[in-house]
Amino acid sequence: MTSRRVDVLVVGAGPAGLTAASLLATAGARVEVLEREQSPGGVPRHCAHRGFGTWPHALTGPDHARILAASAEHAGADVRTGVTALDWAGPRALTTVGPQGAETVTARAVVLATGARERPRAARLVPGTRPAGVYTTGELQQAVHLYGQHIGTRAVIVGAEAVSHAAAGTVRAAGAEVVALVTEPARAPAAPARTLDARLRHRTPVLTGTTVTELLGHGRLSGVRVRHRDGRTAILPCDTVVFTGDFVPDHELARRGGLTLDPGTRGPAVDGALRTSRPGVFAVGSVLHAAESAATAAREGAHAATAVRDWLTDGTAPGAEGLHWPTGVPLVADPPLRRIAPNRVTPGDRFPYLLRTALPLPRPVLHVTQDGRPLHRERFPLTTAVPHRPLTLTARWTHRVDPAGGPVHVTVA
Amino acid sequence: MTVTVSGHLPVEPYDVAVVGAGVVGCAIARRLAHHPGLRIALVEAQDDVGQGTSKANTAILHTGFDAVPGSLEARLVREGARELAAYAAESGIPVERVGALLVAWDEEQLATLPRLAEKAVRNEYHDTRLLGPADLYAREPHLGPGALGALHVPGESIICPWTTTLAYAVQAVRAGADLHLGAPVTHAGHTDGVHRLDTPRGPLHARRLVNAAGLHADTLDRSLGHDDFTVTPRRGQLVVHDKFARALVRHILLPVPTALGKGVLVAPTVYGNVLLGPTAEDLDDKHATGSTAEGLRRLREQGRRILPALLEEEVTAVYAGLRAATGHDDYRIAAHSAQGYVTVGGIRSTGLTASLAIAEHVTGLLADTGLALGPRRPPEPVRMPNLGEALPRPHQQPDVVAADPEYGILVCHCERVSRGEIRDALAGPIPPRSLDGLRRRTRARAGRCQGFSCGAAVRALFEEAQR
Numbered sequence: 001m002t003s004r005r006v007d008v009l010v011v012g013a014g015p016a017g018l019t020a021a022s023l024l025a026t027a028g029a030r031v032e033v034l035e036r037e038q039s040p041g042g043v044p045r046h047c048a049h050r051g052f053g054t055w056p057h058a059l060t061g062p063d064h065a066r067i068l069a070a071s072a073e074h075a076g077a078d079v080r081t082g083v084t085a086l087d088w089a090g091p092r093a094l095t096t097v098g099p100q101g102a103e104t105v106t107a108r109a110v111v112l113a114t115g116a117r118e119r120p121r122a123a124r125l126v127p128g129t130r131p132a133g134v135y136t137t138g139e140l141q142q143a144v145h146l147y148g149q150h151i152g153t154r155a156v157i158v159g160a161e162a163v164s165h166a167a168a169g170t171v172r173a174a175g176a177e178v179v180a181l182v183t184e185p186a187r188a189p190a191a192p193a194r195t196l197d198a199r200l201r202h203r204t205p206v207l208t209g210t211t212v213t214e215l216l217g218h219g220r221l222s223g224v225r226v227r228h229r230d231g232r233t234a235i236l237p238c239d240t241v242v243f244t245g246d247f248v249p250d251h252e253l254a255r256r257g258g259l260t261l262d263p264g265t266r267g268p269a270v271d272g273a274l275r276t277s278r279p280g281v282f283a284v285g286s287v288l289h290a291a292e293s294a295a296t297a298a299r300e301g302a303h304a305a306t307a308v309r310d311w312l313t314d315g316t317a318p319g320a321e322g323l324h325w326p327t328g329v330p331l332v333a334d335p336p337l338r339r340i341a342p343n344r345v346t347p348g349d350r351f352p353y354l355l356r357t358a359l360p361l362p363r364p365v366l367h368v369t370q371d372g373r374p375l376h377r378e379r380f381p382l383t384t385a386v387p388h389r390p391l392t393l394t395a396r397w398t399h400r401v402d403p404a405g406g407p408v409h410v411t412v413a
Numbered sequence: 414m415t416v417t418v419s420g421h422l423p424v425e426p427y428d429v430a431v432v433g434a435g436v437v438g439c440a441i442a443r444r445l446a447h448h449p450g451l452r453i454a455l456v457e458a459q460d461d462v463g464q465g466t467s468k469a470n471t472a473i474l475h476t477g478f479d480a481v482p483g484s485l486e487a488r489l490v491r492e493g494a495r496e497l498a499a500y501a502a503e504s505g506i507p508v509e510r511v512g513a514l515l516v517a518w519d520e521e522q523l524a525t526l527p528r529l530a531e532k533a534v535r536n537e538y539h540d541t542r543l544l545g546p547a548d549l550y551a552r553e554p555h556l557g558p559g560a561l562g563a564l565h566v567p568g569e570s571i572i573c574p575w576t577t578t579l580a581y582a583v584q585a586v587r588a589g590a591d592l593h594l595g596a597p598v599t600h601a602g603h604t605d606g607v608h609r610l611d612t613p614r615g616p617l618h619a620r621r622l623v624n625a626a627g628l629h630a631d632t633l634d635r636s637l638g639h640d641d642f643t644v645t646p647r648r649g650q651l652v653v654h655d656k657f658a659r660a661l662v663r664h665i666l667l668p669v670p671t672a673l674g675k676g677v678l679v680a681p682t683v684y685g686n687v688l689l690g691p692t693a694e695d696l697d698d699k700h701a702t703g704s705t706a707e708g709l710r711r712l713r714e715q716g717r718r719i720l721p722a723l724l725e726e727e728v729t730a731v732y733a734g735l736r737a738a739t740g741h742d743d744y745r746i747a748a749h750s751a752q753g754y755v756t757v758g759g760i761r762s763t764g765l766t767a768s769l770a771i772a773e774h775v776t777g778l779l780a781d782t783g784l785a786l787g788p789r790r791p792p793e794p795v796r797m798p799n800l801g802e803a804l805p806r807p808h809q810q811p812d813v814v815a816a817d818p819e820y821g822i823l824v825c826h827c828e829r830v831s832r833g834e835i836r837d838a839l840a841g842p843i844p845p846r847s848l849d850g851l852r853r854r855t856r857a858r859a860g861r862c863q864g865f866s867c868g869a870a871v872r873a874l875f876e877e878a879q880r
Contacts, residue, residue: 120863142869
């Protein structure tokens with residue numbers, strides 16, 4: 001087994017990891033990016049639709065992926081595809097395997113950018129048989145856009161969020177019919193224009209208040225049984241079903257390393273500098289909050305790059321170990337808020353927080369408190385917070401946090 | 414080496430036809446193939462071996478401690494367990510001797526434990542030990558509260574049922590047996606000393622017939638004029654949890670059987686997952702292999718009591734298998750000499766453990782019907798790809814990756830399956846006919862993401878091999 005040393009080891013070549021790698025390599029650090037797939041770019045690689053990059057230079061996902069990878073490599077980062085990080089070999093060392101064999105890479109800083117995945121049918125405990133033709137959006141997009149595979153002729157989409165509409169678009173691009181989008185909430189959880197577009201332009205029913213209760217068929221899927229919350233049931237004949245949304249972080253490496261996880265996000269807990277519980281280990285992108293946009297991931301990659309640079313300058317000097325690694329206090333989003341990231345807070349934090357709510361909240365007012373002491377109040381007079389979109393809380397209040405105090409709570413008035 | 418999946422079946426009569434390529438049928442074909450003079454056909458309805466009861470079981474290599482003493486099952490399980498343990502070691506089939514704990518949750522169950530220990534002794538198993546709650550919780554710290562004690566059966570092991578079945582079939586085929594897949598037997602008749610099996614691929618003739626048709630054994634038995642037993646499909650739903658759950662449990666946690674029935678078990682798998690199940694639902698439909706909302710709800714309710722933290726872990730698979738219940742509390746293995754026919758019916762969940770001993774027993778019965786076995790030549794040993802976590806997988810062996818870099822390129826990341834392993838499975842002697850067949854051979858797409866990351870790439874490799 002060979003063993004090497006680098007300044008920064010980034011795990012995952014998606015928007016978050018590549019952005020961090022670009023900036024750190026530009027700043028002169030020796031950066032290596034590990035990517036288990038055969039090509040870099042992460043999820044945008046198989047999102048054929050536009051909406052990536054920045055206005056007015058809107059790009060498709062694959063173009064965005066190529067540009068991110070090229071700029072990281074141009075900056076001098078070593079982007080190694082087909083290499084899998086297997087496990088930890090030390091506090092900031094990972095064992096890897098690739099076609100060249102096993103290696104141990106020891107770094108002064110590690111950035112986890114391992115992304116997220118959609119929960120598949122089994123994890124959602126959808127009963128029935130186990131036929132072929134059952135997809136997640138991720139698999140569907142790769143099948144259609146990367147491999148040109150046949151995906152069936154009639155597809156039911158489970159979910160009606162933005163990603164579900166993207167899946168429907170992929171189904172249509174593959175020449176198949178979208179039978180319906182099926183969603184449990186009483187109101188379609190995507191932007192109203194999106195839902196209207198599906199219903200009117202594509203004549204695709206969006207069935208709200210409806211759940212898929214059983215998959216049918218031996219060999220190949222023959223249909224799905226659905227139940228409306230008023231008790232009515234029906235069978236939708238189809239040969240393909242796509243489970244969309246319900247993202248969870250790919251937190252396996254973080255968990256294997258014993259990093260503290262946040263119960264709300266199930267990703268590694270980080271403070272405003274995107275520091276995890278282990279000195280020198282950072283986390284960025286969808287592993288923190290499955291899943292936000294590629295732009296959000298890239299922003300975090302850029303933000304973490306600054307924190308990593310500070311750590312390389314001050315934190316890794318002999319004798320300094322741990323001194324520059326504040327642990328912060330937990331930051332908890334109380335119901336009906338579902339999660340918040342970052343989810344630890346130190347008085348110096350300046351990075352805004354992303355929240356998700358479980359229920360629609362018209363004109364919400366957020367209260368930030370610690371041990372009953374109010375730290376901050378933030379109004380959103382023009383916004384209705386909705387489950388499928390993030391709500392941003394500023395970090396203007398963090399200097400009031402007592403680092404020796406209890407958890408900081410964010411509540412909705 | 415002959416494996417067919419389509420086209421007309423051979424016209425020439427076989428010496429022996431074995432119907433059903435489950436773990437038992439494959440074991441019998443393998444044992445018969447020890448005799449190079451015999452022409453053997455293994456006839457299977459599905460497109461792969463091990464597709465019925467064999468693929469949806471609890472993957473336990475039993476000691477036979479709780480069999481009915483003196484029964485044929487008790488003897489075959491006892492003998493088969495020893496033989497299979499040795500065979501697995503020789504063939505690279507993953508086995509872990511984790512031991513079982515029969516956990517008592519109430520006074521009635523606690524009172525049952527000493528009787529089970531005595532029964533074990535009558536089954537020639539002497540290593541059981543009663544544990545008090547302190548010992549039990551020391552062994553299983555994540556066990557839910559309220560357990561009163563347990564019976565420890567250290568010999569119970571976990572095994573890869575799929576690799577076992579495939580290993581038997583590969584050896585049988587390599588030794589000259591013909592495997593005919595996709596050939597459901599629709600009717601069987603016996604005239605002039607020759608059996609005629611009708612299939613959609615045409616008839617197949619054989620001088621001797623072995624009925625190892627599992628769930629359908631009673632139907633085949635009746636078409637040959639016997640009415641010895643009825644198979645009632647008993648559905649068992651099982652939930653598989655992600656590898657992070659493996660650290661929660663060290664033993665197979667077995668329910669204590671009481672008058673009120675049997676509970677569910679929690680068991681690690683050789684792949685590093687944790688199983689919860691099975692349900693036991695007597696049905697009429699021999700195709701009802703679907704899971705149900707009610708079944709899953711009840712399993713999770715019972716699982717929460719046994720191992721509360723298990724419920725927090727991600728579920729990677731839910732499946733339902735049908736066991737062949739017959740209403741008899743022993744195997745129904747019978748020879749009909751005049752017909753040259755042996756029925757191997759009522760092989761319950763112990764069939765995997767007993768498979769090698771059943772094969773030996775059935776071979777003896779066939780010889781008793783007048784079948785001349787001819788000279789015996791032990792088959793070439795087989796070496797199966799390791800799907801288990803206890804021994805190093807190919808990507809973990811530097812010399813293997815150095816010799817062939819394809820073993821260093823992981824395609825399925827959750828289960829860490831390399832392109833080399835997928836390539837090998839696709840080029841194997843009994844290649845997969847579907848993505849599910851590839852999954853069983855390699856574990857590709859069997860993990861937590863169920864193909865989110867790798868599904869399309871795995872399918873591309875599979876489809877390339879079909880061209």
